[in-house]
Amino acid sequence: MIEVISKETGNKEMVINMGPQHPSTHGVLRLELVLDGEIITKVRPNIGYLHRCFEKYAEQMDDYAKVIPYTDRMDYVSAINQEHGYVIALERMLELEVPERVEYIRVIMAELQRIASHLLGIGAFGLDLGAFSPFLYLFTEREKILDIFERVTGARLLYNYFAVAGLMRDVHPKFKADTAEFVRTFRPKIKELNDLLSYNKIFIQRTANIGVLPEKVAFNYAASGPVLRGSGVKWDLRKNDPYSIYDRFEFDIPVGTGEVGTLGDCWDRYIVRVKEMEQSLRIIEQALDGMPDEGDVMEAIPKRIRPKEGEIYVRTETPRGELGYYIVSDKSASPFRVKARAPSFVHLSVLPAISKGSLIADMVAIVGSIDIVLGEVDR
């Protein structure tokens, strides 16, 4: 047993490994914890257990389009959103116009995926705190979204659906009806979730005032997405730097308010996700109304894309935060460089700053509330 003597307190401390095989590290994250009793005095996240050389692979591809399946595998619980950023980046590089119908389908798919991803994030968060049943209720809902996706794309997790200047194939004829039906049945479930978990007294006691991330620290660590919004900052790329056709829709940006504890605690980050699902439903409803019924889903483009020499940085709002693609082209058919700025990676670096002095049980809550996906952290 490794024991260290703390320089500050003189207490004997214990070094403990949380992960990579630990049920609450959401994959293969390894945290080195230094404990004084059960109180954490130091955290060091160790990553790299799921590293799959995404960026190097992208350079090896002889076609820009061949990178799309690899983007899926970064954040595997929100694959559509990962593809979205990449195809937008390429379309901007090639200065392509995307058909109206494609844009609508993309937005609907992206928002459905956002809901699916949040459902998993929230459910796993509850599971970390010992609430088993909400997890399964939410999984049932996620299953319905995956069914819609399966009918449209043929896959349930990694879709490879978005293509440069279009989609791989047109949607299922019943897509609109299916989605509308899901929106109708899902709304009451959010209320159910709030009754069962969000405003559960024990749940609030476990998450309020835990892992407080002040606005300033969030800025310093370049946090984004629900983690930043949980700290009360109104920042959503769909509004602040609109891409695709997000400027056409009406929706709010939910932010943390410190309703049950301090602003920026685990509960705020959690509730932001819950409220975001409602906003996504609003976007989907508007998009379903505006979506043209007829039209091509693929623009005529050369079989092999060769962008002009140059570089581009495109950022989009994924369920986890700001996902940026930095693509450099050297006029050849394969990308010279593809760099992904992954929100989970950035958020993981916040962990040591907000978890010092908490208990192991809080550590689990904090990791759950920043909702990382290790596939995206390591890439």
Place this chain on the structure above:
Amino acid sequence: MTEYASNIHPMAAILIHAAIPLTIILVYALVAIWGERKIAGFIQDRLGPMRVGGWHGWAQSIADLLKLIQKEDIIPTNASRFLFKFAPFMMFAASYAAFAVIPFSSAYIGSMINIGVFYLLAITSILTLSVIMAGWASNNKWSLLGGMRSAAQMVSYEVPTIATVLTVVLVAGSLNLMTVTEMQAGNDTLGFLPNWLIFQNPFLIVAFIIFFISILAESHRVPFDLPESESELVGGYQTEYSGMRWAMFMLAEYADMLLLSLLGATLFFGGWNSPFGDFMSGPVWGFFWFMLKGLLLVFVMMWIRWTLPRYRVDQLMHICWNILIPLSFINLVLTALWEVIF
């Protein structure tokens, strides 16, 4: 039956007395583990085990048991071998031994001793020891943390448990569980209610609530399942155990649940007394009513488990020392006053 056996050989009566609770525990454990999975399934909108054995997967726990028997018995290299091997059996032995003073029916109690409650509380304290033993002997940090938490939790929650049991003893005037049950016979409280202790005075209702919360913590059930909280401590003190040894822990946990539920049924819900007075009473019906009451409490424990999240270790201690203990002692004093006045 036991008299007849003791005529053959004195040892025979002891063996029969030992075998009856053991049979009850084993049958109950198989049913309860299957039942818990079915209940969890229904609470969570799914079916639970459906395949093994045909009808609603009734043979699932038997299949699991067979699987566990066949598993390799892994002992970590640097574990303290004797303690590691001994801990699960000691844990089960402690809960099993406590069944000796539980009056299963008007005709059967394992051992008719007049300090039954005291014996039960004393022998279940050994559970704490075996949990620490398992946690320490595994030579695993997660196990150690689990064992440590468990020691703190069980020692703390024994205080309100004992205080509420004392409240009942104060009203009943006996430490013998058989006597406590016998005095709850009849149906004249407020004209129609059974003479169960929970209906006797308002303080006993409070006592039951405190008692129930405490036994949730004593038997490591959600929301107090910290010693084995799998999402924090991997498996707590059970982390390094596999196969049959792990099954012993599981069995002990379920036996403990039943024991404390049956204790609750005896102390507050009239034990083997029928809720309808003389109707459907007698030794066999008595056993039926007693198990029904106990299993209902077990069901409530399962229901809570699949509904609530888990408390944090400091919150758990806060609930115990700042809320339950003062409340249970105030309750004890008020009950004493009530007894003096009425």
